[in-house]
Amino acid sequence: MPLDPSLRRELVDVVGPAHLIDDDRRASYEIDWTGRFRGATPAVVRPGGTDEVAAVLDVCRRHGVAVVPQGGNTGLVGGSVPLAGEVVLSLRRLDAVGEVDREAAQLTAGAGASVESVQQAAARAGLRYAVDFGARGSATVGGSVATDAGGINVLRWGGTRAQLLGVEAVLGTGDVVSRLQGLVKDNTGYDLAGVLCGSEGTLGVVTAARLRLVAAHEHTVTALVAFADVPAAVRAVATWRSSLDTLDAAEIVLDPGVRLVAGVLGCGLPFDRPAPVYVLVEASGHDDPTDDLAVAVGAVVGVLGVAVASDAAGRSRLWRYREEHTSSINTVGVPHKYDVTLPIAALAGFMADVPAVVRAAAPSATTWLFGHVGDGNIHVNVTGVAVDDPALDEVLDEAVYRFVVACGGCISAEHGIGTAKARWLSLDRSAGDLAAMRALKSAFDPAGILNPAVLLGQ
Ligand SMILES: Cc1cc2nc3c(=O)[nH]c(=O)nc-3n(C[C@H](O)[C@H](O)[C@H](O)COP(=O)(O)OP(=O)(O)OC[C@H]3O[C@@H](n4cnc5c(N)ncnc54)[C@H](O)[C@@H]3O)c2cc1C
Structure with missing residues (x-):
């Protein structure tokens, strides 16, 4: 599908010939991280600044050509690849990370900067960027704002939206909005940064973000705690949430996933005697939280074993049983991924029953469960199911999502x-919610060129 010559000329005029890719190098921009979503694009355009993003969108709008903004392409819901022949707008060149304002504990980063590069800049200034997740090295600031990325520290610090003090973005209308001065209190009119955060590239293209930093702690301790069952693990996390004010993270993994990770990495299991359920818990503070964590772990019932580490190498040895889940599952086959939140009271029941719900829809399926148990956020990954069978997708997706919604x-x-998930949005949002979202979409992107297939769908 070649690019229309006049469109090509105009795009090259904006970004220069080196930054319009319409040869074989497009391939890596056309397939997502899981390998499940593969599209085709006539061209990848790589603007170098906000003005170039605005000019590219202007050209595309005039030519009636849809665009998929793309950052690190680590998204897991088929939102970052050109499934309907869109032009890919790669933001990776906008990778500047500004000076840290130590007094305000803030920095401004370009949309293409990796989350890890923001973390590193914060650490060099004696501070910390609280958003953290396994894809930190590739996921970008723009992508994490567009998805309102969560990760392992939401429990203590909130997700990306909670760190966002302002954005610069080009809307679908062509208007540039920019609030990067980092005013902590600013309720002057609508919170445009808040609206753009989580809008998945459907309303505007984020080009930079002003981010809140938090205190870096001198002491961090990680423990892998083994339990006999999920209800005991969930009860323990609920107790720690209220008793441990240094708690940063509480992640759940199950025995089959831990064995898979150990097999893929070629490392041993965490304990001589395997347990059905593990919670990885991390606490940090200016004072060493190890004793408080030990007391908190000792105070809950059902603990079968504990491994503790407070040095970097030991902590990352424990973390790999959680962080390597996503890539280890990919070695089994291309997964169907469901990223859902349950009320804490319904979490254990959901985890017990969802494998049967999956099997009823797809008898050959294997269900893997893990995630951010402290937030009620469970990742349901399903392997052993064809990924190129739309009828099966439909049955499986409907079964899982209806079960999630039925559990509250x-x-x-x-x-x-x-x-x-665009097809299933109406399962958990009312007609009024959807009408408000559509009104926003047509106000911010009246020509419908920004990610038209994402979120609200066509
Ligand atoms: C191993 C692994 C672990 C992960 N763990 C987590 C986790 O714990 N928590 C979590 O929340 N996510 C997690 N993810 C998912 C993913 O990393 C996040 O969604 C991340 O925020 C995506 O960033 P990205 O730069 O890769 O965006 P992309 O994948 O490139 O894009 C994601 C979406 O944002 C849009 N977009 C990208 N850049 C922009 C921009 N500048 N302006 C407007 N729209 C844009 C895209 O069109 C797309 O809809 C994980 C992924 C992997 C592979």
Whole structure:
């Protein structure tokens, strides 16, 4: 599908010939991280600044050509790849990370800067960027704002929206909005940054963000705690949430997933005697929280074993049993991914019953469960199911999402709706909610060129 010559000329005029890719190098921009979503694009355009983003969108709008903004392409819901022949707008060149304002504990980063590069800049200044997740090295600031990325520290610090003090973005209308001065209190009119955060590239293209930083702690301790069952683990986390004010993270993994990770990495299991359920818990503070964590772990019932580490190498040895889940599951096969939140009271029941719900829809399926148990956010990954069978997708998706909603949960916790869940949005949002979202979409992107297949769908 070649690019229309006049469109090509105009795009090259904006970004220069080196930054319009319409040869074989497009391939890596056309397939998502999971390998499940593969599209085709006539061109990848790589603007170098906000003015170039605005000019590219202007050209595309005049030519009636749809655009998929793309950051690190680590999204898991088919929102970052050109499934309907869109032009890919790669923001990776906008990767500047500004000076840290130590007094305000803030920095401004370009949309293409990786989350890890923001973390590193914060650490060099003696501070910390609180958003953290496994894809930190590739996921970008723009992508994490667009998806309102969560991760492992939401429990203590909130997700990306909670760190966002302002954005610069080009709306679908062509208007540039920019509030990067980092005023902590500013309720002058609508919170445009808040609206753009989580809008998955459907309302505007984020080009920079002003981010809040938090105190870096001198002491961090990580423990992997083994339990006999999920209800005991969930009860323990609920207790720690209220008793441990240094608690940063509480992540759940199950025995089959831990064995898979150990097999893929070629490392041993965490304990001589395997347990059905593990919670990875992390606490940090200016004072060493190890004793408080030990007391908190000792105070809950059902603990079968504990491994503790407070040095970097030991902590990352424990974390790999959680962080390597996503990539280890990919070695089994291309997964169907469901990223859902449940009320805490319904979490254990959901985890017990969802494998049967999956099997009833797809008897050959294997269900893997893990996630951010402290937030009620469970990742349901399903392997052993064809990924190129739309009829099966439909049955499986409907079964899982209806079960989630029946349990009082929601169908997207932190990955977004993308194209994968657009069909199911009405299951957990009312007609009024959807009408308000559509009104926003037509106000911000009246020509419908920004990610038309994502979130609200066509
Ligand atoms: C191993 C692994 C672990 C993960 N763990 C987590 C986790 O714990 N928590 C979590 O929340 N997510 C997690 N993710 C998902 C993913 O990393 C996040 O959604 C991340 O925020 C995506 O960033 P990105 O730069 O890769 O965006 P992309 O994948 O490139 O894009 C994601 C969406 O944002 C849009 N977009 C991208 N950049 C912009 C921009 N500048 N302006 C407007 N729209 C834009 C895209 O069109 C797309 O709809 C994980 C992914 C992997 C592979």
